[in-house]
Amino acid sequence: MIDSVKGNLFSTAVQPASQSVKPAEAQQAFSQFLKEAINKVNTEQVKSDIMTEKLAKGENIDLHQVMIASQKASISLQLALEARNKVIEAYQEVMRMQV
Amino acid sequence: MKLFSHTFHVLEQGLDYSSLKQKVISHNIANVDTPNYKAKEVHFKTELSNALQSLEAYRTHPKHFEFKKKTPSNFLVTMRNDVLYNHNGNSVDIDKEMSNLAANQIYYNALVERLNGKFNSLKNVIRGGK
């Protein structure tokens, strides 16, 4: 599980920097990656919302599917938030650096 | 980004199977006294039936029926036609259904418990062990 997170979440972000690419390209790749990651978090949320709506309307859906979708959405969001906090922390750390 | 591993997928499939099975068992037990009722069973689909499902129908008219269902499911519900358990044409074996019910309940609970474990360990990691 940890492998899958590390392997898939961070490798794409780190790779461009390790090869010799221009800073602008690396930035482009990273922002692209960030955008996609945030989109995926949003997709999970939307999926969870749709399922919850179906549950409320009494449509044909299983309760466990709703609960799993909501948990997945919540965990994805949690991960994104946690990652954002770390990045902000790092940024502030850099800003505080004596030059 | 693959945050949720293959195990999650397997657990979800298991839960789907278990809840479908619960529906079928309750239907069978509800009809334990109904004359000429044939008991139903749920199976995981075999490779063959998966292959059959993906067969394309040769349609000469757009209004012809397709072979494929709109939402392909991984399970198969069959009728127990060849068994006669009661005198009135009913093929429900109540003892078997009740034991299936108990087993299914435990199976479901076990799956939920494992899923909770996986979710909790993920949450733990995300919180950084705090």
Next chain:
Amino acid sequence: MSIFQSLNTTASALTAQRLRMDVISSNMANVDTTRAKMVDGQWQPYRRKMVVTEPNEGGFSTFLNAAINKRTASIGNGVKVTKIVEDQTPFKLVYDPTHPDANNEGYVQLPNVDPLKEMVDLISATRSYEANVTVFNATKGMLMKALEIGK
């Protein structure tokens, strides 16, 4: 067809079994009733009643789908009581000239209710009811467990 589908299925069976019990009670209560119906100015004794059940399996579309998908049968929605029929077996004839409904030869027509048969049916209905209560509790337990996902 919602998350409560299997609860509804079980509930339909509980209703059906309870109705069976009601009908059996009615049969037992009227085991000696000689004046149940007036037919052509003559009192008729009570006739034994029976419940007819059949699986509740949707309509035409369910069967069409089952036919198209060949092997996949549909999951039904429990059981439904289609009608209550009267037992057409002949009435019991008992010799009792003092009875107010005795005919000229002194015979009385008594209901075609057999208490023994009714008791057996009653036990069967009770057991089925209990089985369905068990299923109801099991399903409820599973739903409650599903609500615990992520807790």
